[in-house]
Amino acid sequence: MSDIEIARAASKLPIHEIGTKLGIGYENLVPYGHDKAKISASFLASLRDRPDGRLILVTAINPTPAGEGKTTTTVGLVDGLNRIGRRALVCVREPSLGPCFGIKGGAAGGGHAQVVPMEDINLHFTGDFHAITSAHNLLAAMIDNHIYWGNDEDIDTRRVTWRRVVDMNDRALRQMVGALGGARNGFPRETGFDITVASEVMAILCLASDPADLETRLGGIVVGYRRDKSPVFARDIKADGAMAVLLKDAMQPNLVQTLENNPALVHGGPFANIAHGCNSVVATKAALKLADYVVTEAGFGADLGAEKFFNIKCRKAGLKPAAAVVVATVRALKMNGGIAKSDLAQENVAAVVRGAVNLGRHVENIRKFGVPVIVAINHFTSDTPQEVAAVQAFAKELGVEAILCRHWAEGGAGIEELAQKVAALADSGIADFQPLYPDDMPLLEKIEAVAKGIYRASMVTVDRTAAEQLAQFEAMGYGALPVCIAKTQYSFSTDPAALGAPENHKVHVREVRLSAGAGFVVAVTGDIMTMPGLPRVPAAESIRLRQDGMIEGLF
Amino acid sequence: MSDIEIARAASKLPIHEIGTKLGIGYENLVPYGHDKAKISASFLASLRDRPDGRLILVTAINPTPAGEGKTTTTVGLVDGLNRIGRRALVCVREPSLGPCFGIKGGAAGGGHAQVVPMEDINLHFTGDFHAITSAHNLLAAMIDNHIYWGNDEDIDTRRVTWRRVVDMNDRALRQMVGALGGARNGFPRETGFDITVASEVMAILCLASDPADLETRLGGIVVGYRRDKSPVFARDIKADGAMAVLLKDAMQPNLVQTLENNPALVHGGPFANIAHGCNSVVATKAALKLADYVVTEAGFGADLGAEKFFNIKCRKAGLKPAAAVVVATVRALKMNGGIAKSDLAQENVAAVVRGAVNLGRHVENIRKFGVPVIVAINHFTSDTPQEVAAVQAFAKELGVEAILCRHWAEGGAGIEELAQKVAALADSGIADFQPLYPDDMPLLEKIEAVAKGIYRASMVTVDRTAAEQLAQFEAMGYGALPVCIAKTQYSFSTDPAALGAPENHKVHVREVRLSAGAGFVVAVTGDIMTMPGLPRVPAAESIRLRQDGMIEGLF
Secondary structure, X not given: OOHHHHHHHOOOOOHHHHHHHOOOOHHHEEEEOOOOEEEOHHHHHHOOOOOOOEEEEEEEOOOOOOOOOHHHHHHHHHHHHHHOOOOEEEEEOOOOOHHHHOOOOOOOEEOOEEEEOHHHHHOOOOOHHHHHHHHHHHHHHHHHHHHHOOOOOOEEEEEEOOOEXXXXXXXXXXXXXXXXXXXXXXXOEEEOEEEXXXXXXXXXXXXXXXXXXXXXXXXXXXXXXXXXXXXEEOXXXXXXXXXXXXXXXXXXXXXXXXXXXXXXXXXXXXXXOOOOOEOOHHHHHHHHHHOOEEEEEEOOOOOOHHHHHHHHHHHHHOOOEEEEEEEEOHHHHHHHOOOOHHHOXXXXXXXXXXXXXXXXXXHHHHHOOOOOEEEEEEOOOOOOHHHHHHHHHHHHHHOOOEEEXXXXXXXXXXXXXXXXXXXXXXXXXXXXXXXXXXXXXXXXXXXXXXXHHOOOEEEEEEOHHHHHHHHHHHHOOOOOOOEEEEOOOOOOOOOOOOOOOOOOEEEEEOEEEEEOOOOEEEEEOOOOOOXXXXXXXXXXXXXXXXXXXXXXXXX | OOHHHHHHHOOOOOHXXXXXXXXXXXXXXXXXXOOOEEEOHHHHHHOOOOOOOEEEEEEEOOOOOOOOOHHHHHHHHHHHHHHOOOOEEEEEOOOOOHHHHOOOOOOOEEOOEEEEOHHHHHOOOOOHHHHHHXXXXXXXXXXXXXXXXXXXXXXXXXXXXXXXXXXXXXXXXXXXXXOOOOXXXXXXXXXXXXXXXXXXXHHHHHHOOOHHHHHHHHHOOEEEEEOOOOEEEOOOOOOHHHHHHHOOOOOOOEEEEEOOOOEEEEOOOOXXXXXXXXXXXXXXXXXXXHOOEEEEEEOOOOOOHHXXXXXXXXXXXXXXXXXXXXXXXXXXXXXXXXXXXXXXXXXXXXXXXXXXXHHHHHXXXXXXXXXXXXXXXXXXXXXXXXXXXXXXXXXXXXXXXXXXXXXXXXXXXXXXXXXXXXXXXXXXXXXXXOOOOOOOOOHHHHHHHHHHHOOOEEEEEEOHHHHHHHHHHHHHHHOOOXXXXXXOOOOOOOOOOXXXXXXOEEEEEOEEEEEOOOOEEEEEOXXXXXXXXXXXXXXXXXOEEOOOOOEEOOO
C-alpha cells in the first residue's frame, strides 16, 4: 500500500477525542473540520504553571536521495512510546503548499507512521501559511505605500530589503521591477518574491513565545535602510499591529493525530537554511505541558537541523532537551560510502562501514551540546542483517546504541525497543544541555564556532561586504544574536558532493542577512534558493479531483 | 453602540445549532471554529431532488457616500421574515481581506442587522479567498514554467493575458517586469497583479454548479495567445485539475448566523465591475433547497448589480427570482438630488423628490426582467417624516410600495412590514423572469441592449481594437456568452458625477476582455481599477491585537 492509501484507510478519531486524551475540552479546541483543530490561545495561557515533560529531538545523518525518514521516525517513536504506556506527543513542522505542485509527495511521515489527515495537512491545512503570506505582503504593501505618499521615513528605495512572498514555486517572481506604469503606481524599484517558508514572518511565528512577543518581534523586522544608512523597522511603518492581527489564529498550534490515534501538534515550518527549520516554540512549549514525552524534529541533517535547534530555538526559548535520536538508514549510509542510488539494492557491508563515518560525526557533534544520543536504524525491506549489524557494531564503538526500527512497516509495534531506550535515556537525567557558543561572542566567531566545531572546517573566509555588514549589525546592537548558517544539506562541508565526514575544508561566507525580528543573523554559504521553480513536468499536471471527491496524483 | 460593539455583544449559537435549524446534521457540517462551518459537498449533492424556495434579490439605487445599507437590509429582511414565521436564509458575498487595511470598516451588514462573527468574516474567514489566490497563482506559475521549459504550446510571451493575484491593496504590483535576473529565471515579460476578488477564478467559483463544472470552467480559461493568435487554455497547460483540487474546500458554502441567530450563507465575492458581483451559485442553490425564502444581494446599484444578477447569474444557473427589493435612503436620494454630503442633516423634501428619479429608473429597469419590485427605505435617524412621505408618494405614482424599515436600529422587529409584503409578493406568483437579451444576439448588440435599455444611453461607441476583439471572440465561439459591463457604480452613465437619472448619454467601450472560463465577455467603459492602493494613512496603522485577544482598529 502507498502512503496515501494507508493514510486514507486510517480509522481516525474525531478531533475532540484526541483533545480529550490531552485533557483539552472541546471548548478549548478551535475545530477545522472533524479531524483538525487549533488549541485556543486562552487554554495555552492557562497551562503556564504546569510542570514540563521531557523533550526529545529526532535528527538525522546528512540527507541523500535514498531517504532517511526523520518525520516517519518522529511519528513512529510517539506511537511506540504510547504503546509502552508513556504519554507522548508529536511536534513537527507544517509542510509547504507550493512544492506539492512540483514533485509528487507530501511531508507527513510515511508508511505506517504518518500524521493524518495527510492531504489536508499538505494543502491549505488550517491556513497558517496563508496568514503568514498575508502578513508578510501587508508589510511590503505598506512600505511601498509609505514611499508613495511622501516617504516621511526617508527610506532609500535602493535599500529596501523586505521582499514579498507567495506559497508557490514560481521562478518568474524571483527578480522583478515593480511599481511600473507611471506616477500613480509608485516609484519603480527592483524587488522579488520568496516562497512563504523563507519569510522572516514564518521564523518569527515559530520563535515567538506569545502574541505580545509576536508583535514585538514583528515590529523589530528591519525592512530596509534610510539614506543615512540607519535601519527602518516594521514598527516605523506601523505595520506590526495589523500583522499580529493577521497572525492571531495562526499562532495557535494545530492538533491532529497519528495513524494510531495519538496526538500530534503540527505547527510552523521555517526553511532550514536561511531560517532555523523547527516547528513553533508555542507548540513545543504547549506539548511539554500536555505530555510526559515530546518528540520533535529539526530540518535536514544534524549539522544544520540539530545545530540550529540547539543554538537558536533551545537557547532562545529556554528549552532543555533530554535526549536526541539520530536517524540513519542502511541505504543512506551506503550512499555516504560512495554507492550510487541505482546500486543500493545490492548488499554492501563495506560501503555501510565507509558511510557510517557520517553517522559517527553527527553523534559526536550532538554530544558537544550535552545531550545524550541514540541511533535509530530506520529499516528498509532491502536491508540485510549483515548490513544492520555493521551499523550496530560501528555505533557500539562510539558508545551509542543503534536500534533497528520497523515503524514504517509495522507502526508503533515496530519501534517499541527504541521507545523503551529513549524513555530511559530521557528519564536518566544525564542530559546537561548547553549551546555551542555564548551570546556575547562576536558574530564572526560564532560562525567559526559552528563551521569548525560542527562542520569541521579548518578555515572560514568572508566576503568583504559581508564582513562589513557583520560589523554593522554589531554596531546596530545585534551582536548578541545567534547565527543561522545557510549551507548545503548534503554534506558537512559547503560542497554537496563531499559525502561521508569531510574535514579541513573551507567555509566561505558569501553574504549575511539580518533577521532582526526573528532574532538571528543569517550567514549564506554557496547558492541558497529562496524561491524554487517547477520541474519540466510538474506534479500539478497529473493532479485531479475525482468524481468521488478524492484527490488523485498529489502523492 | 458601534457595529463592532453590537457584533461582539451578540449571543451567538454554536454553529451546529444553526445547522440544526436548516436540518443539517453536525456530520454534514465542516466546522471552522465554533461559529463558522462549511456545508459538506456530499450533503449538498443529496439535496438535488428537493423543491426550491423563493429567491428574493435585494438591490439598491446608485451608491453614494451617504450609504445605502444593502447588506444590512438583506440581513435585516431575513431576520424579519423569520420573526413572522417564515423559514428564510441570507445569501451574501464574502468580503475581501485587502481593503480592510486601507479604510476602516467591514462588510457584514451594520447596526442590528449583521452577520457574525464579523471579524473572522472580514479576515481569513474559512480561507476561500486564499484558496482562490493559490489556484490563480498556480496557473500563472505553470504558464511561465511551460514557457521556461521549451514552450511546446508556442505561447506568445507578449500576449499572456493571465496575471497574478494577491488579496492586498498593493499598487506597486499593478505593473511589473518579471522573470528578470538571467536565463535560470525565465523569459522577462511585462505582467502584474490584481486583487483576488478580480480573479476570473473567483468568478468561476461563483458560477460553477459543482466540482466537475468547476474543473471544466477552469480548463476553459484563456490564458493568452499563440504566435498564430489562437487561444491557449488553462487545460493546455494542464493546470485545471490541480486548481480544482486547491478549490475543493472553497467550493463548499460557509454557514454563519445573523445577530438574531438566523442562518446565513456567506460565500464567494467577485468584483461587480469586471465580474458579475454576486455570491456563489452553489450557495444560492443550496439555500433554495434549505429554506422557503432566500434573500440575496448583488453588488453596487441595480444598473450594475441587478442587471448582472439577472443577465449572467440567473440566466446561467437557471434561477427564477420571485421578487426584488430596491434599497433607498433619504440621504442618498438627497445626494442624487444635488445635495452635498455635508448638508444632508438638513431636511430637504425638494431634494428627495429630485433625487427620487434615480430610484424610479431602477424600479422601471427591474420590471423589464419580469420581476416584481418593492422599495425598502432604510431609515436613518436624521430622516424626517416629510422626507419619508415624499419617497412613499413618489413610489406610489410608480405603482410600487415603499416601506420604511428600521432594522439597523431595531433588528428584525423593525422590518416586519417589509417582510410581510415581500413574502406576499414572492408568493403571488406574478414574477415572470426573463433576461434582457437572448443568448444568440451578437456581443456588441448585447452591450447596446444593456447600455440603452438599462443605462439609457443613446449611443454606444467602441474602440477599434475592442470591436475587432469582439468579432474575434465570436469567431472563437464565444458569441453566445452574456456581457459584463464594467462601468462606474455612481451613475447610470459612464460619468460618475451624473447623478439622478441621466439619459441620452454616450457609452464608450474602451476595451473588452474574455472571461471564457467564467462565461462572459467583459466590456470596459472608463477606468477600472483591478488593484487598489492604500490611502495616505492606512487603517492598518491603527490595527492592533489587544492583550485580551480582541482586535482594535479594524472597524
